[in-house]
Amino acid sequence: xxxxxxxxxxxxxxxxxxxxxxxxxxxxxxxxxxxxxxxxxxxxxxxxxxxxxxxxxxxxxxxxxxxxxxxxxxxxxxxxxxxxxxxxxxxxxxxxxxxxxxxxxxxxxxxxxxxxxxxxxxxxxxxxxxxxxxxxxxxxxxxxxxxxxxxxxxxxxxxxxxxxxxxxxxxxxxxxxxxxxxxxxxxxxxxxxxxxxxxxxxxxxxxxxxxxxxxxxxxxxxxxxxxxxxxxxxxxxxxxxxxxxxxxxxxxxxxxxxxxxxxxxxxxxxxxxxxxxxxxxxxxxxxxxxxxxxxxxxxxxxxxxxxxxxxxxxxxxxxxxxxxxxxxxxxxxxxxxxxxxxxxxxxxxxxxxxxxxxxxxxxxxxxxxxxxxxxxxxxxxxxxxxxxxxxxxxxxxxxxxxxxxxxxxxxxxxxxxxxxxxxxxxxxxxxxxxxxxxxxxxx
Amino acid sequence: xxxxxxxxxxxxxxxxxxxxxxxxxxxxxxxxxxxxxxxxxxxxxxxxxxxxxxxxxxxxxxxxxxxxxxxxxxxxxxxxxxxxxxxxxxxxxxxxxxxxxxxxxxxxxxxxxxxxxxxxxxxxxxxxxxxxxxxxxxxxxxxxxxxxxxxxxxxxxxxxxxxxxxxxxxxxxxxxxxxxxxxxxxxxxxxxxxxxxxxxxxxxxxxxxxxxxxxxxxxxxxx
Numbered sequence: 001x002x003x004x005x006x007x008x009x010x011x012x013x014x015x016x017x018x019x020x021x022x023x024x025x026x027x028x029x030x031x032x033x034x035x036x037x038x039x040x041x042x043x044x045x046x047x048x049x050x051x052x053x054x055x056x057x058x059x060x061x062x063x064x065x066x067x068x069x070x071x072x073x074x075x076x077x078x079x080x081x082x083x084x085x086x087x088x089x090x091x092x093x094x095x096x097x098x099x100x101x102x103x104x105x106x107x108x109x110x111x112x113x114x115x116x117x118x119x120x121x122x123x124x125x126x127x128x129x130x131x132x133x134x135x136x137x138x139x140x141x142x143x144x145x146x147x148x149x150x151x152x153x154x155x156x157x158x159x160x161x162x163x164x165x166x167x168x169x170x171x172x173x174x175x176x177x178x179x180x181x182x183x184x185x186x187x188x189x190x191x192x193x194x195x196x197x198x199x200x201x202x203x204x205x206x207x208x209x210x211x212x213x214x215x216x217x218x219x220x221x222x223x224x225x226x227x228x229x230x231x232x233x234x235x236x237x238x239x240x241x242x243x244x245x246x247x248x249x250x251x252x253x254x255x256x257x258x259x260x261x262x263x264x265x266x267x268x269x270x271x272x273x274x275x276x277x278x279x280x281x282x283x284x285x286x287x288x289x290x291x292x293x294x295x296x297x298x299x300x301x302x303x304x305x306x307x308x309x310x311x312x313x314x315x316x317x318x319x320x321x322x323x324x325x326x327x328x329x330x331x332x333x334x335x336x337x338x339x340x341x342x343x344x345x346x347x348x349x350x351x352x353x354x355x356x357x358x359x360x361x362x363x364x365x366x367x368x369x370x371x372x373x374x375x376x377x378x379x380x381x382x383x384x385x386x387x388x389x390x391x392x393x394x395x396x397x398x399x400x401x402x403x404x405x406x407x408x409x410x411x412x413x414x415x416x417x418x419x420x421x422x423x424x425x426x427x428x429x430x431x432x433x434x435x436x437x438x439x440x441x442x443x
Numbered sequence: 444x445x446x447x448x449x450x451x452x453x454x455x456x457x458x459x460x461x462x463x464x465x466x467x468x469x470x471x472x473x474x475x476x477x478x479x480x481x482x483x484x485x486x487x488x489x490x491x492x493x494x495x496x497x498x499x500x501x502x503x504x505x506x507x508x509x510x511x512x513x514x515x516x517x518x519x520x521x522x523x524x525x526x527x528x529x530x531x532x533x534x535x536x537x538x539x540x541x542x543x544x545x546x547x548x549x550x551x552x553x554x555x556x557x558x559x560x561x562x563x564x565x566x567x568x569x570x571x572x573x574x575x576x577x578x579x580x581x582x583x584x585x586x587x588x589x590x591x592x593x594x595x596x597x598x599x600x601x602x603x604x605x606x607x608x609x610x611x612x613x614x615x616x617x618x619x620x621x622x623x624x625x626x627x628x629x630x631x632x633x634x635x636x637x638x639x640x641x642x643x644x645x646x647x648x649x650x651x652x653x654x655x656x657x658x659x660x661x662x663x664x665x666x
Contacts, residue, residue, distance in 0.1 A: 236523055237452050240545035244458040247548050273545055274628060293531055308597055309623050312636035336626050347630050403630075 008171035012164035019160060023153055031145050038137050040223040046120035046131045049080065054124055059085035066090070066129065075112045079132040086126075095122070107132060117137055117354050160165070174203045178210060190218040221287075228283055235276070243269055277404040285409035290334055297335050299433070300328030303362050306342040308352075314358060317350060323360040331365065331433045333414045339408040345369040345429050353426060365435050370428035381420040406433075444489040445549045449479035451497045459492065461643065462548045463555075476500035483509055483516075490559045492551070494521045495533065503536050508530070510537035517558040521546070528538055549660035559583055560611070571606040573664045576645065578606055587649060598641050599623070605654065605664045614661035633638045638662060 011073040021355040049069060070080040070090035074108030081095040082088075093108025097119045104113040122129045177194050184192035193214060197207030200409060247265050254262065284290070307323040314321040331338075342360075347356045354374025361368045376384060385408040407429070411418040417432040446463055449457035451474050460470045471486070473479040476499030483491060483505060495502040506518060520538035533541045540554050571578040575588045583593045583599065594602065601622050605613060615634045619625040623633075638654070646652040655663050 235545055237455070240452070241454045241458075243545045244455060244548060248458065248462075274630075279545070305623070309625065309633055309637075310631065312640050313631045313633045316632075316639075318637050323444060336624075339625060340627050343625070343627070343629055 005167065006172050006175070008168045008175070012168050016157070016161055016164055020157060023157075027145065027148065034141055035138065038141060039185070042118050042133045042135060042137070043120075045078065045132045046118060049078070049131050050120060050129060051123045053082075053129055054122065055290055059125075059127065062124070062127070063087050063089060075109055075134075076114045076136060077134045079107065079109065079113075079117065079134075080129070081132075082127065082129040084127040084129070090148070094119075094132055095128065097130055097132070100137065102132075110214075154375050171203065171286070173199075174198060174207070176374070178203070181210060181214070185214055185217070187288075190214065190221055205419070227278070239269070239273060243273070275402065276405060281404065281405065282406055282409045285337075285406075285413050288413070290337055290413055293334050294332050295335075296330045297333045297338055299365075300325045300340070301361055302335060302338055303342060303360055303367065306346065308361050310343070310346050314346075314350060318355045319350065319353075320357045321360065322357070325362045328362055329362045329365045329433065329435065330399055331414070337413065339409045341407050341431070342367070342369070344407050348403050348407075348429075349373070349427070356426070366430055367431040367433070368428055368430040370423040370426055372423065372426040374419060375422055375425060375427045378422075384420070385418070444555075445487070446470050446490055446492065446555065447479070447482055447486060447488045448472045448492045449476070449483070449497055449502065450474065450492065450494045450495075458548065459551065462552065466552060474498075476502070476505060480505045480508060484512065484514070488516050490555050491516055491518045492555070493518055494523075496523055499551065503533070506533075506538060507550045510529075518556060518602075519551070519554055547660075549612070550614050550616060553614050553617060553661060556611050557608060557613075557617065571603065571609075573606055573609055573666070575649075576606075576653055580648060585645075587645065590648075592644050594644060595639075598637070598644070601641055602645065605662065609664050610666040612657055612661045612663045617629060617661070 008443070014128065053062055053069075054064055056065055063082075066080060066082045066084055066089045070082075073080060075091075079091055079094055081092055083095065091107070091109060096106070099119050099121055102117055102119055104115050104117065107113060107117060114136045116135045116139075117132040118135055120131045121132075122131075130426050157236075171184040178294045181192050181194045193211045194207035197211070198204040243266075246262060246269060248261050303323060303325065307321060311321050346358060346360070349371035350371055353371035356372035359368075359370045361370075408418055411431050417431045419432070421428045421430060446464075446468050448456060448459055448470060450459065450472070453474065456472050456474060456546055460472045463470045468630075471482060471488075473482055474497070476497040478499070479497065480500050492506060493502045502520060507519065509516070509518065517539040518537070520533040520541040521544055522533060522541055523544050539558055542551060542554060569580050569581065576585070577587070578585045578599075580603070585594055585599070585602065601618070604618065604622050616628070618634055619629070638656075642652070642654055653664055655664065655665055
């Protein structure tokens, strides 16, 4: 079904309505004018006969003339009934009719008669004249207009509607192609294009412009990725060498102060490697990589596992960890990435709310991790989801500033909604997974 | 062990080769993919270290060729990016293990030892022992010096993993991957905490310790 939101459909319907309106108005006016003319004509013919008879002064002569009229008239067109000078002329049964329109059956006429008549009467002295004029011409007018409607207007209307619908379908298909391409591009499928844009139409022009824009966007993103991967590749090897050299250095006989220093450098190097790999992985996730391995994941089981993994470490740090599960869902996703999402949230809570209770919960498709730490002020909640952003208050705590950015990237990849809220006190992070599965972009 | 290392970065290759030789292995180091493929196909190695990105023929192609010709040699793949796809792609292509660059030598050495001494699945024991510790895999009971030790399921799995690899070092990362299926580096000392709990039950009530910590590299159960 074509949605009523479709602009072409609305335009087509409006056009058909306007067309129908004009046609109806034109036909209506023509009918009214012709009807009036015919009615006037019928009226005039009745008046003419009466006037002519009235103009004859001699009653005998008038009776003669009326008899001539009555004899010569076709009863379908005109019927005359009169009593002049004591003499009965024409169809006497019509003589007593009142003025106005009467049905043919009310006139007392036999076979040859019109369907209806206009009745005019006149009194001239003691004489009485009644003239009936047939109104069949009006009935013919109605028939003619019904024929016009039936044989030309209705087919024209149907044809217009049909053409309109075809145009709507074709235009809608083109609009839909543009819309789905835009949707795919927004979802991160940068290779999406409008296929075979129609030549020489405005929609074709828009499609071509959209394709050009997408191509430019794709090229820019590719260039950026290439730079990223070049940097990654060029730095990997030296970092690898540094790590191995340090490792070997640590194995040699060193004075204690030097050994401590070497170990500190090793820790720093590990931190560099960690940051580096997280940055690369976030970039890959943002590029939509990882969806290939999506499969049904038992989120409740995963949450229980993660809670179990972290429980001893949390307890050692003096905090507590509990896990509540209600109505567990099956989500479509990557188990390893989801375990990382949960791990990052737990570690974030451990880091920023040391010693306090940490609550893990899964209610339906809503996963939440809350702590009792200082929380994040409303205005800064969006900021912390960006890469390498660390709030002033947390400068002294360890961490790369990539934990929540990674969580965001993983949530986005799964089509899940990530919200940072107030646990009063503390921070509550909720991740709402789509219940109908993840919409995978078409390859 | 006879080990083939295919790695194009000379410094890394040299360090790896030197380190492995120092541990008593025989090492062939090759920097080019084409030559590496010839060596891998013709030689008889106990284990191979293969860089995913080497000039000539890339690591994945070497791996596929090896597997297509049914060479059973265990292969450890060095991947350059910490991407999930790289890992799964490597394992699908027939790698037995993978290691993300940059890596620590201790990690590589421990993994190679684990790979080369994988027991054939046919002779699965039902009882694992280390000195006076006994683990019955069927009844899932653990005793030490005749005394019953009550373990949580995951503690049991951790101890079982170490017992099966008695005398060999298991790094934090290896334990995370095999016992908990975690394929990233947690910023929290989760392994250490679990290990300390396990020790509290297995070692603390007794005179001698069975679980050894090797500073900077990992854990092992004494033989």
